[in-house]
Amino acid sequence: MINKVGNLDITEGLDMDSDMVMDVVKELNRIIADDQILLDVPMKDYTSMRVGGNAKVLVLPSTVSEIAEIIKLLNNYIIPYYVIGNGTNLIFSDYGYNGVIIKLSDNFSSMTVDGNVITSRSGASIVSVSNLACENSLSGLEFAAGIPGTVGGAVVMNAGAYDGEMKDVVFETTCIDNAAGIVRLGCEDMQFGYRTSRMQKENLIVLEVKMRLREGNKDEIRSKMKELNRRRREKQPLNYPSSGSIFKRPAGHYAGKLIEDAGLKGYRIGGAQVSDKHCGFIINTGTATASDVIELIELVKRRVFETSGVILQQEVKILGG
Numbered sequence: 001m002i003n004k005v006g007n008l009d010i011t012e013g014l015d016m017d018s019d020m021v022m023d024v025v026k027e028l029n030r031i032i033a034d035d036q037i038l039l040d041v042p043m044k045d046y047t048s049m050r051v052g053g054n055a056k057v058l059v060l061p062s063t064v065s066e067i068a069e070i071i072k073l074l075n076n077y078i079i080p081y082y083v084i085g086n087g088t089n090l091i092f093s094d095y096g097y098n099g100v101i102i103k104l105s106d107n108f109s110s111m112t113v114d115g116n117v118i119t120s121r122s123g124a125s126i127v128s129v130s131n132l133a134c135e136n137s138l139s140g141l142e143f144a145a146g147i148p149g150t151v152g153g154a155v156v157m158n159a160g161a162y163d164g165e166m167k168d169v170v171f172e173t174t175c176i177d178n179a180a181g182i183v184r185l186g187c188e189d190m191q192f193g194y195r196t197s198r199m200q201k202e203n204l205i206v207l208e209v210k211m212r213l214r215e216g217n218k219d220e221i222r223s224k225m226k227e228l229n230r231r232r233r234e235k236q237p238l239n240y241p242s243s244g245s246i247f248k249r250p251a252g253h254y255a256g257k258l259i260e261d262a263g264l265k266g267y268r269i270g271g272a273q274v275s276d277k278h279c280g281f282i283i284n285t286g287t288a289t290a291s292d293v294i295e296l297i298e299l300v301k302r303r304v305f306e307t308s309g310v311i312l313q314q315e316v317k318i319l320g321g
């Protein structure tokens with residue numbers, strides 16, 4: 001997360017040398033247990049593209065107060081930090097990340113149902129929330145049944161598929177800001193747009209999400225989820241590591257079609273390949289580095305612009321250096 005301390009952009013803050021890592025770990029240990037602090041962590045193990053170098057530190061907080069204390073500590077030390085969920089829309093460079101990754105997923109994932117409202121911590125997988133909705137005969141989250149991210153990642157990205165988007169169901173989020181203050185946002189405050197939100201623009205960390213659903217028929221909900229997942233399996237290269245669609249859908253076009261028309265179906269750089277099943281996906285054929293993937297993304301943008309005049313914008317986020 002690009003963080004501000006006064007006028008200082010914390011990504012330009014201190015590099016974490018080994019003395020500083022040890023100091024910070026000692027302080028982190030006052031907030032969370034040993035097994036919630038990982039050192040020198042390969043980010044390829046925490047992202048679905050399975051590429052990228054190491055992060056100096058990765059923490060797994062499990063309560064709001066732990067998250068708040070960690071942010072205060074990192075601000076005091078002027079150390080860069082970045083929040084991740086399941087890493088399904090993220091690529092870390094081969095140089096890794098010289099700071100602290102705060103991972104909010106299984107460690108921060110409780111959910112409750114009250115009538116037609118589901119309240120979920122941000123680390124719950126959106127698939128499990130979608131299943132919980134189905135079990136309770138609640139309709140509205142069928143579209144999310146095959147999205148591999150967390151609720152936090154899905155809200156921040158306003159994830160969507162098959163005519164559904166998170167903005168259709170989310171009516172309140174509780175976030176924490178860069179100064180560790182709690183912020184509660186209602187519908188009108190969240191500024192959802194196509195794959196964007198106020199939380200994304202303002203680097204707010206999502207803690208909890210409330211979703212309002214409609215009463216429905218459990219069998220119909222389940223069969224819709226199954227059908228959407230069948231369509232996914234048919235169209236998407238799910239047997240390879242990827243970050244899903246690399247590019248946003250340009251107005252009036254489909255990214256995959258533009259890429260295919262540019263002659264790039266199956267095009268490879270190193271171990272990264274434009275999927276020949278769905279050209280909007282770049283897959284890791286097994287040996288890709290982050291540099292292969294990033295080079296291929298840049299080449300695709302260039303060629304598509306040359307052949308169609310359309311400027312592709314990335315949906316996936318690239319970090320580190």
Ligand SMILES: Cc1cc2nc3c(=O)[nH]c(=O)nc-3n(C[C@H](O)[C@H](O)[C@H](O)COP(=O)(O)OP(=O)(O)OC[C@H]3O[C@@H](n4cnc5c(N)ncnc54)[C@H](O)[C@@H]3O)c2cc1C
Nearest residue numbers: 085086087088089149150152153154159160161205206244
């Ligand atoms: C096979 C495949 C299929 C996919 N299909 C779809 C699809 O149909 N529709 C779609 O929209 N996306 C799709 N995606 C992309 C991705 O799953 C979504 O964007 C998802 O919502 C990202 O969630 P995540 O937890 O993995 O986020 P991450 O990749 O970990 O993070 C993505 C962004 O969200 C931020 N973030 C994560 N958690 C939090 C939090 N708690 N608070 C604040 N910021 C946070 C991160 O800082 C980062 O900027 C697909 C990806 C794959 C690999």
